[in-house]
Amino acid sequence: MRVIDDTYPKLIFSPMRIKDVVFVYRLVGGDRLAWHGRYHTHGAREYELHYFLEGQGVFLSNRSRIEIEGNRLFLTRPREFHSILTEALSRPISYYAVLFEGEEGDKADEEALRLLDHSSEAGARFLTLEARDRFLFEELHRLSRLPDDAQGRAASYQLLSLIHRWYAPRADAAAAGRTGSVHIEKALDWMARSTRAKLSVGDLAALLDLSEEHFIRIFRAELGMTPFQYFTRLKAEAASGFLASSRLPVASIAELFGFENPFHFSRVFKKCTGLSPAAYRRAYVQVADFAPQAGTQVAPQAVPRSPAE
Structure with missing residues (x-):
């Protein structure tokens, strides 16, 4: 008779679903800005992270206008309108954007999304990451685009880990903003x-x-x-x-x-x-x-021009 050892039950859950990761290098204007900087929103369960490497401009989220600086990480939640405005041809903007959604009913995903919601509701408009974190986004970008399903899951688990690393409350919260010597x-x-x-x-x-x-x-x-x-x-x-x-x-x-x-x-x-x-x-x-997407609607006049009171 075979004995089934269930002392260590299997952990069954699906990783966070990454829908897209893009790297935009030195965005200035023209068709690229019309697409990447368009004023838009995402679906009911879709969140997006924008991590800026360099450049001068403004990140708009609903009625908030926040200056773009290197190593700033912005979170947009479902149904939040957002846009990127460039301000200086001499300082083009480079950034990574990660669009993802959690699996409804999945405990790991729900916990991660609660951390994101709590951060936003607490009034955190952005986080300042360490310079080395740019390579974590580079790895996410690489893994998420590979045809191998295992690598795609690795990217999803990495995203879950990073959400906890950056958004979970910490006793040494000041360390998150450490900028080095x-x-x-x-x-x-x-x-x-x-x-x-x-x-x-x-x-x-x-x-x-x-x-x-x-x-x-x-x-x-x-x-x-x-x-x-x-x-x-x-x-x-x-x-x-x-x-x-x-x-x-x-x-x-x-x-x-x-x-x-x-x-x-x-x-x-x-x-x-x-x-x-x-x-x-x-x-x-x-x-x-290379060209604007067919059917894309860009509404530059809809961008709010004053911060929320």
């Missing part, structure tokens, strides 16, 4: 502005008036990777935006971001993303960046 912040700003330049670790250390060894040590302690590794990933991230939203040849993109040649670019890019530039373009091309 002044030196690191300056280095991150220079890197973000120099993805098309050949900037060495020695150059950055000299700009900060630090020895290269000390700079590497404090950077690794703060970001969990060396300055070179971080800057390389920034370049790969920026290049991925061009691959997904432009028709520029791979060789031109390699030259644009300061790689030695297309082969060097391909090797580095594949190490960062798991795909060659050509394969990445096939997997992640964003048609909306």
Whole structure:
């Protein structure tokens, strides 16, 4: 007779359903802004996260107008109208957007959505994340677009984990807004502005008036990777935006971001993303960046111009 051991019952629940993840690189205007920055809302159970990497503009949510800054995370709940307005051609906006919905009746999903609702109802208009968190969104973007169902589930579980990490109440809430040392912040700003330049670790250390060894040590302690590794990933991230939203040849993109040649670019890019530039373009091309979607209605005049009282 076979004995069934049910000491450890199976945990059966479905992960949060990710409906779309997009990475928009240096949004300024034209058809791209008409689509990505349109004034719109989502369905009854749909939530969306916008994580901004850079740029100058305004995020509108219903009647609230909030300045866009790097590392700010915005949440929009079901039926909330929202839009992105750019303000300076010299400071285009780059961001990730994650659209998702919870499974009705699923305990894990319901708990995560309660955390999001509580944060919004408590008046939190945005969170400020750490600079390294951009790579968590990069991973979500990559996993969610893969045809493998297992990788899609991995992305959903990662999203659940991040919601708890960022939105669950903590005794050390001040730690969530930690921005690191002044030196690191300056280095991150220079890197973000120099993805098309050949900037060495020695150059950055000299700009900060630090020895290269000390700079590497404090950077690794703060970001969990060396300055070179971080800057390389920034370049790969920026290049991925061009691959997904432009028709520029791979060789031109390699030259644009300061790689030695297309082969060097391909090797580095594949190490960062798991795909060659050509394969990445096939997997992640964003048609909306080439032409407005058929049937899309954009209502720029409907955007509110004053904050809520």
